[in-house]
Amino acid sequence: MSILKTYAHVFDQDTFKNLAKLESSGLIKQMFGAIGSGKESYVFYAVDDHRREVAVKIHRHNIDSFRKIPAYLRLRGTKSGGFLKTIDDWTRYEFKFMVKAFKIGVNSAEPYRNYGNIITMQFLGTEGKSARLAVNDTDFDTAEWYSKIIDAIINMGKSRMIHGDLSPYNIMNFNRKPFLIDFSQALSLSASTLNFLVRDINNINTWFTRLGYKDIVKTEEIIRKIDESLV
Ligand SMILES: Nc1ncnc2c1ncn2[C@@H]1O[C@H](COP(=O)(O)OP(=O)(O)OP(=O)(O)O)[C@@H](O)[C@H]1O
Ligand SMILES: [Mg+2]
Numbered sequence: 001m002s003i004l005k006t007y008a009h010v011f012d013q014d015t016f017k018n019l020a021k022l023e024s025s026g027l028i029k030q031m032f033g034a035i036g037s038g039k040e041s042y043v044f045y046a047v048d049d050h051r052r053e054v055a056v057k058i059h060r061h062n063i064d065s066f067r068k069i070p071a072y073l074r075l076r077g078t079k080s081g082g083f084l085k086t087i088d089d090w091t092r093y094e095f096k097f098m099v100k101a102f103k104i105g106v107n108s109a110e111p112y113r114n115y116g117n118i119i120t121m122q123f124l125g126t127e128g129k130s131a132r133l134a135v136n137d138t139d140f141d142t143a144e145w146y147s148k149i150i151d152a153i154i155n156m157g158k159s160r161m162i163h164g165d166l167s168p169y170n171i172m173n174f175n176r177k178p179f180l181i182d183f184s185q186a187l188s189l190s191a192s193t194l195n196f197l198v199r200d201i202n203n204i205n206t207w208f209t210r211l212g213y214k215d216i217v218k219t220e221e222i223i224r225k226i227d228e229s230l231v
Pocket of ligand 2: 169170182
């Protein structure tokens with residue numbers, strides 16, 4: 001995979017091994033350019049053996065991302081082990097929450113496979129051109145989006161999960177529908193994580209208020225809807 005030569009300086013041997021594994025199982029046939037990159041991860045556009053478009057998210061095995069993680073793993077009830085193991089745990093958790101969200105019908109990229117620090121999933125876009133983040137593309141029906149996003153939060157809450165980092169930076173406008181991405185901070189809902197649910201709802205309410213939407217539902221009311229289903 002020649003594209004990887006460009007990134008050879010950022011990926012370690014384990015990452016290359018994991019990519020080779022995904023390649024030999026047909027999940028990645030050819031990798032193209034990066035479609036997203038941050039301090040913690042890179043997302044690449046790829047195709048699999050069946051010419052299906054795939055997004056490949058690679059968590060970097062680096063010290064900065066490692067430092068951020070242990071507190072979250074504690075909240076998630078996992079003990080952290082060694083360096084690489086921790087990043088891999090982190091990625092596995094993200095994948096687990098993606099699977100859960102997708103199964104309960106949340107609009108999100110279909111998760112395909114997790115191997116080590118790598119996740120492959122449905123590519124949100126068409127013919128190699130990725131959909132845009134909601135923060136850059138507000139060509140959508142505000143009322144429809146608000147109710148869809150709040151329904152997704154309630155739906156996840158009823159299944160005892162929280163996205164944990166919900167904002168227009170982690171929602172893509174794909175065919176004018178909101179798709180939730182980036183479950184890397186997702187958590188199980190409990191008394192000790194309720195503040196993350198409140199933060200997600202507040203983020204969405206603040207964003208839609210800024211967009212001029214008038215029928216904002218109070219955060220407490222949304223929490224009550226989730227809570228009623230849990231008692
Ligand atoms: N399934 C996908 N299809 C198309 N593009 C995607 C997909 N998933 C992610 N992207 C692109 O890659 C970017 C980064 O993805 P994501 O938000 O999951 O990672 P991140 O912000 O680096 O998160 P992390 O906090 O895990 O480091 C997104 O902003 C988006 O542009
Ligand atoms: Mg993100």
